Amino acid sequence: SIAAFFAGISEVNPLPAHYYCRECGVFEAADTELAGIDLPEKKCALCGCKMGRDGFNIPFETFMGFKGDKIPDIDLNFSGEYQDKIHRFIEDFFGSENVFRAGTIVTVQGQAVRKDFIEKYSEKTGKKIKEAEKERLARGCSGVKRSTGQHAGGLMLLPEGKEIYDFTPIQHPPKNEKIITTHFEFGTLHDTLIKVDALGHDVPTSLKRICSALNIRVEDIPLDDPDTMKLFSGVKVIGVDPKNYNPPVGTLGIPEYGTKFTRDMLAATKPSTFSELVYIMGLSHGTDVWKNNAEELIKSKTAVLKEVISVRDDIMNYLIGKGLAKDMAFNITEMVRKGKGLARGQEEDMRKHKVPEWYIDSCRKIGYMFPKAHAVAYAIMSFRIAYIKVHRPEYFYADYFNRELKGFDHGFLSYGIKEANTAKKHLEAAGMRLEKKEKDRLKVLEVLCEMKERGFGFLDVDLYLSDPFLFRVENGSIRPPLSIVPDLGESLAAAFGKEREKSKFSSLEDMIKRTRANKNVVEFIRKNNIAKGIPESDQTALF
Ligand SMILES: [Zn+2]
Ligand SMILES: [Zn+2]
Incomplete structure (x- = not known):
């Protein structure tokens, strides 16, 4: 909403594409369905x-309906480190007696019913249950409540003059005395209470870290940088060999654009405008929007990326543009985004206004659609990370390893480009059989190979120069954190960080005494020369 934009709450400007002048306040609307940032520059x-260029053309009606009768979805992404703070702010702002965490209900499903209930029952009672009866029971019990939990970031707001018991019982989540959640799930309260989603997200944390390391403001990273745009359709711009990448697009490690699924989508559509990056977010976050739908339309050249249906809001924009009545366009959008297909009258009206058959057909297939504002927010965050990947690669890679620390192995530090490739191919060969941990490693290795190909490397882990927790850039290279030493967990890394501030460690003995590090860790530190030139004990230091 434009109010949220002007209040500085959101960076997403929902107006149609326009030019504006910061100096004298001139505002000029532009006639295009593209985003403002894609307009040519102008004085x-x-x-x-x-002049500035902005506007993503997001109709207010998809937020609250034409008559203000739609319950809005409010989603805000915050750095995970900041999420608690913003939750407390919302509680203070509305009064803690009016704010409740959204509860969730966990149900049992097929296999779990069999394993946890039917088989246990048969074990305990000694009763033999036939396969067909097990199947009948499993089906019958699926969907029964098993336990409750809390939503990742949803807060329910109570309207003035009402009490929470008018809507739902409340409770504590398991093993938590402080937080109060609604007993009913948000889904069943959807039309009565407003929910604000204040979600924790990695990318704002990344951008904050990168920008403070580079001493720039996040808003200063331009969203119209042509080289960054090229990253979304090829690898040339980062100077690596396309033969080594399948598909050959440069978005490995870029949030939301880095998965194989999305990279294939980029390779098939070759986006060259910011608007198209927004469509890609819609296509990749919907259900049956790309697969069995837009993908085929684009492959068969029936339609191009900017024409296929990708986000909710553009259905309405498009249909109104075709001359359909506003409430008709709105109702069709609501049906389609929820996967309910089209009513007969709606189809007829679309045909009457010359909406092409493939478009109507596509509407019918859609299962779930992403809202445009969310797609824009993702595209903006990811484009900024992509800018760093193109222009300040060492900061991108350091940040990537911080985000994917669980897949990083201390052994990777000594890899040259050949070893990294061998390790990667080895895991790739195992394909679908990989365990979660190996998949995490493979993900990191893919990005590591690219980093090596671009000529960047690691410095040694160093007891005094390494950050306790984070990969950091040092003179164009990357200094790994203490926490990648095997067995050296988070609390020990913190202890090292604290103790080394007080004074240097005089010996390994002194280190053990002060940090309570175990033998394995100390042995590893000694063997890998992480504490350069440190004596075994204070005794030897005397001689
Ligand atoms: Zn001026
Ligand atoms: Zn001016």
Whole structure:
């Protein structure tokens, strides 16, 4: 909503594409369905300044309906480190007696019913249950409540003059005395209470870290950088060999654009405008929007990326543009985004207004659709990370390893490009049989190979120079953190960080005494020369 934009709550400007002048306040609407950032540059007619370009064309009606009768979805992404703070702010702002965490209900499903209930029952009672009866019971019990939990970031707001018991019982989540959740799930309260989603997200944390290391402001990373745009359709811009990448697009490690699924989508569509990056977010976050749908339309050249249906809001924009009545366009959008297909009258009306058959057909197939505002927010965050990947690669890779620390192995540090490739191919060969841990390693190795190909490397882990927890950039190279030493967990890394501030360790003995590090860790530190030149004990230091 434009109010949230002007209040500085959201960076997403929902107006149609436009130019504006910061100096003299000129505002100029542009006639395009693209995002403002894709408009050509222009000088202000009044003062000659370079004009700003903005606007993502998000109709307010998809937020609250034409008559203000739709319950809005409010989603805000915050750095995970900041999420608690923002939750407390919302509680203070509305009064803690009016804010409740959204509860969730966990149900039992097929296999779990068999394993945890039917088989246990048969074990305990000694009763033999026939396979067909097991199947009948499993089906009958599926969907029964098993336990309750809390939503990742949802807060339910109570309207004035009501009490929570008018809507739902409340409770504590398991093993938590402080937090109060609604007993009923948000899904069943959807039309009565407003929910604010204040979600924790990695990318704001990444951007904050990168920007403070580079001493820039996040808003200063331009969203119209042509080289960054090229990363989404090829690898040339980062100077690596396309033969080594399948598909050959440069978005490995870019949040939301880095998975094989999305990279294949990029390879098939070759986006060259910011608007198209937004469509890609819609296509990749919907259900039956890309697969069995837009993918085929694009492959068969029936439609191009900017024409296929990718986000909710554009159905409405498109249909109104075709001349359908506003409430008709709105109702069709609501049906389609929820996967309910089209009513007969709606189809007829679309045909009457010359909406092509493939478009109607596509509407019918859609299972779930992403809202445009969310797609824009993701595209903006990811584009900024992509900018860093193109222009300040060492900061991108350091941050990537911080995000994917669980897949990083101390052994990777000594890999040259050949060893990294061998390790990667070895895991790839195992394919679907990989365990979660190996999949995490493979993900990191893919990005590591690319980093090596671009000529970046690691410095040694160093007892005094390494950050306790984070990969950091040092003179164009990457200094790994203490925490990648095997067995050296988070609390020990913190202890090292704290103790070394007080004074240098005089010996390994002194280190053990002060940090309570176990033998394995100390042995590893000694063997890998992480504490350069440190004596075994204070005794030997005397001689
Ligand atoms: Zn001006
Ligand atoms: Zn001026």
